[in-house]
Amino acid sequence: MTKAARTLQSFYTKMIHLTCMAHGLHRVAEEIHDLVANVKQVFRKCPYRIQYFRNEAPDLPLPPSPVITRWGTWLTAASYYCTHFETIKRIVESFDESDAVAIKKSKNVFKLQQLQANLIYIKSNFDCLPIAITRLQEQSILLSEGLKIVEEIQDTFTKLEGHHGIEIKKKLKYVLDKNIGYNIIRKISKVLSGEEDNIANLDLPDDMTANDLLYFKYAPLTSADVERSFSMLKNLLVDNRRSFKLENIKKTLIIQCNFLSKCRIMGMNACLFMNFLVHELTSPDNDFLV
Numbered sequence: 001m002t003k004a005a006r007t008l009q010s011f012y013t014k015m016i017h018l019t020c021m022a023h024g025l026h027r028v029a030e031e032i033h034d035l036v037a038n039v040k041q042v043f044r045k046c047p048y049r050i051q052y053f054r055n056e057a058p059d060l061p062l063p064p065s066p067v068i069t070r071w072g073t074w075l076t077a078a079s080y081y082c083t084h085f086e087t088i089k090r091i092v093e094s095f096d097e098s099d100a101v102a103i104k105k106s107k108n109v110f111k112l113q114q115l116q117a118n119l120i121y122i123k124s125n126f127d128c129l130p131i132a133i134t135r136l137q138e139q140s141i142l143l144s145e146g147l148k149i150v151e152e153i154q155d156t157f158t159k160l161e162g163h164h165g166i167e168i169k170k171k172l173k174y175v176l177d178k179n180i181g182y183n184i185i186r187k188i189s190k191v192l193s194g195e196e197d198n199i200a201n202l203d204l205p206d207d208m209t210a211n212d213l214l215y216f217k218y219a220p221l222t223s224a225d226v227e228r229s230f231s232m233l234k235n236l237l238v239d240n241r242r243s244f245k246l247e248n249i250k251k252t253l254i255i256q257c258n259f260l261s262k263c264r265i266m267g268m269n270a271c272l273f274m275n276f277l278v279h280e281l282t283s284p285d286n287d288f289l290v
Contacts, residue, residue, distance in 0.1 A: 042100065050062065078122045078126075128153065140218060143185065146220070147185070157172055192213065199213075
């Protein structure tokens with residue numbers, strides 16, 4: 001992604017590449033997998049175990065099924081296991097480990113002496129991360145608000161103690177320092193909020209004017225808007241489509257833009273991309289239209 005951005009900057013000189021901050025925060029907590037992954041498999045597609053769980057713990061929801069691509073869900077799952085540790089352990093240990101490999105692995109993980117202490121440490125110190133990631137992925141969020149969320153996480157992590165705390169702080173610092181665009185965006189935000197008076201100190205691209213900075217007020221810190229647009233735009237060029245008339249493209253774009261009008265930033269990005277698609281699809285060299 002970084003290499004691609006450097007290549008694109010030769011064509012779009014005013015572009016500032018900022019790697020996704022939600023993904024960056026997610027990378028800070030990549031350590032909790034064994035317990036969550038194995039217990040998830042214990043109850044997956046097994047009605048008997050699910051029903052047994054509900055009978056034993058009627059007021060307790062089933063163990064969460066986090067997804068790697070959904071940032072923060074692993075931390076939420078770790079918080080769940082910390083809160084209901086004894087109940088989940090008792091239910092899993094009641095199963096016959098010969099029924100499934102996941103049961104045997106889960107029992108072995110529950111035997112680890114440091115497991116419960118690690119879950120407590122995660123819940124007490126990192127419950128703020130899933131909330132911050134969710135807030136960063138909100139649409140039409142001000143640039144200053146997004147940066148404030150990241151700074152709050154930084155302030156929280158400076159208070160971490162112990163060996164794990166030091167490692168987490170180092171990783172967060174590494175993630176942010178590697179994100180070159182983050183520092184530039186912070187400087188632009190200071191100008192927009194009135195904290196910085198001298199634009200010459202921003203180290204901006206040479207051809208970027210003061211007027212260009214106005215468009216950064218709602219600059220997103222994550223790639224969530226773009227990724228959301230992929231699922232909406234994929235219907236334009238599906239494999240089973242044999243033709244797409246120009247008038248139908250226009251109707252499709254109107255429907256999409258009307259739907260996205262509630263979300264200004266996402267709507268703007270998606271509409272720009274749709275306009276590009278129309279230009280490409282309607283060009284004389286393209287034989288896709290019939």
